[in-house]
C-alpha cells in the first residue's frame with residue numbers, strides 16, 4: 001500500500017518542533033518574503049536553518065512556501081532568496097505563480113517544486129502541464145471532489161498529489177477574494193485576511209443612518225460565508241484510494257496546542273488505517289472526540305463528496321468551539337520524583353482535573369495535587385502567564401508535552 005504523508009503547518013519555530021514531535025512526516029513554513037501567511041511569525045534565515053536541522057534530525061521534510069503572486073518589483077530579490085532556501089536544505093518549494101516557477105527552475109533546477117493550491121489545480125490537463133514543466137507534486141484545489149482527484153491521479157503517474165484534509169475553509173474560490181482588502185485594506189492574497197466573510201451582517205438604508213435592518217438568513221442572524229472547518233479524519237481510506245499522498249493540515253496561524261492536538265490524532269488515525277483498517281474503522285468516534293479538543297467551527301467534508309450545502313455553514317456564531325483550554329507546556333521532567341516543570345499558558349489550580357497530552361505516549365488524565373513555585377513554595381495557582389511551576393505527574397513526561405483542561409461549561 002502507498003504510504004501517506006502527514007503534512008503539518010509550522011507558523012514559527014516552536015510550532016515546527018511541536019508538529020515534528022507530535023508526528024508530522026513533513027512541515028510547511030514561510031520565509032519572510034514570497035509566502036502568503038504574512039501574519040504567521042514567518043521564519044528568518046537563521047530560524048529556517050534551525051527548523052530544517054531540527055526537522056531533518058527527526059526524519060521530517062520541510063517545504064518552504066513561495067506561493068505569492070509576484071509583482072515585477074518582487075522579482076529582483078527572488079533568485080537570491082531561492083538560492084538561500086536551497087542552501088539551507090529545504091526539501092521543496094511551494095509555488096503558484098508561473099513566473100516564480102520559471103525563475104525557480106532556472107536558478108535552483110535541482111529543487112523539488114510543489115504547485116500550490118493557489119494555482120487552482122482543478123483538472124488533469126493543468127496537472128500534466130505542471131508535471132511536464134518539472135513539478136514533482138500538485139496540491140489539489142479545494143473545490144475538487146474525490147472522484148475528480150482520482151481521475152487526475154490516474155493520469156499523472158508518479159507525480160504526488162497533496163490535498164487539504166483538515167482546517168479552516170476559505171469560502172472564496174481557492175482563496176481568490178477581495179472582501180478583506182476592500183473592507184479592511186488587508187490583502188488576503190498577501191496573507192493578511194481579516195476574515196470578514198465570518199462577520200455578522202445587517203443592511204442600512206441611505207436615509208436611515210444608524211438603523212440596522214437584519215438580513216435574516218436564519219433566525220440567529222446572517223453569517224453569509226461562515227464555513228465550517230474541513231475534517232476528513234474519518235475518511236482517510238477514501239482519500240488514499242483517490243490517490244492523495246500528502247494529507248495537508250491547514251493552520252500556520254493556529255496555536256501550538258492546536259497543532260499538537262491535530263497532528264497527534266491524524267498520525268494515530270493514519271497509522272491505524274495503514275496497519276489495521278478494521279481497527280481504524282472501529283476508532284472513528286474516538287478520533288472525532290480527540291480532534292474536537294482543538295478549536296473548530298463545526299466540521300464539514302468540504303467539496304470531497306460534491307458541492308457543500310447549507311449544512312457546511314455556521315449560522316449561530318462566528319466564534320470557534322473550544323472545549324478544552326491549553327494550560328501549560330512541559331519544560332522538564334525529573335524521573336525520580338516524577339515532578340515536571342511547567343510553563344503556564346492559562347491559569348490552573350490545585351484540585352482541578354487536567355490531561356497530559358503526550359507527544360510520545362498515551363495521554364493521561366489526573367488531578368493536580370500540589371503546585372510549587374520556583375522557590376519551592378506551595379501555591380494554589382500561578383498568578384502570572386508563562387510562570388514556571390512544578391507539579392507531580394502520574395506518568396513520565398517530556399519537554400513539549402502539554403497540559404489541557406476541559407472547559408467548565410462542557411462538564
Ligand code: SF4
Pocket residue numbers: 169170171172175176177178179180188193194195196197198225
Ligand atoms: S474574507 Fe473569508 S473568503 Fe475572503 S479570503 Fe478571507 S477567509 Fe477567504
